[in-house]
Amino acid sequence: MANDESRHDLDPDGLAVRKQVLGEDYVQAALDRIDGTTEEFQRLITRYAWNEIWTRPGLDRRMRSAVTLTALVAHGHWEEFELHLHGALRNGLSRDEIVEILMQTAIYCGVPAANSAFRIAQRVLAEAG
Numbered sequence: 688m689a690n691d692e693s694r695h696d697l698d699p700d701g702l703a704v705r706k707q708v709l710g711e712d713y714v715q716a717a718l719d720r721i722d723g724t725t726e727e728f729q730r731l732i733t734r735y736a737w738n739e740i741w742t743r744p745g746l747d748r749r750m751r752s753a754v755t756l757t758a759l760v761a762h763g764h765w766e767e768f769e770l771h772l773h774g775a776l777r778n779g780l781s782r783d784e785i786v787e788i789l790m791q792t793a794i795y796c797g798v799p800a801a802n803s804a805f806r807i808a809q810r811v812l813a814e815a816g
Contacts, residue, residue, distance in 0.1 A: 695721055697730055701738030708741065708748065708774040748778040753788050760789070760804045761796040768804060772811045782812050 706714045721729050752775035759768040793801035
């Protein structure tokens with residue numbers, strides 16, 4: 688892992704947060720897939736999203752997860768939504784809080800989007816126990 692990080696010159700602080708939120712296995716798989724096409728993008732998201740934004744003091748990780756889930760529902764980014772749903776659980780959001788976030792998205796993002804989100808959440812939450 689240290690070889691992947693140094694080989695690709697990824698921001699170590701951002702990488703640590705990324706692993707804490709998304710999970711070690713997911714991040715390692717992303718590192719393993721880095722090639723000439725994706726290397727700069729991986730460097731960008733690790734530095735800016737995971738270090739510059741996710742470590743800002745104004746919101747805790749639970750709130751950042753809530754905001755992220757909402758944004759992903761609003762834009763219909765279902766693969767990322769599922770990934771960040773796991774992250775939200777790691778960041779301490781409860782099942783009930785996730786349900787309330789999705790209820791809120793039904794009004795502000797649309798019922799069809801919330802319907803898709805609930806379908807994914809139902810599966811992920813069942814798997815999580």
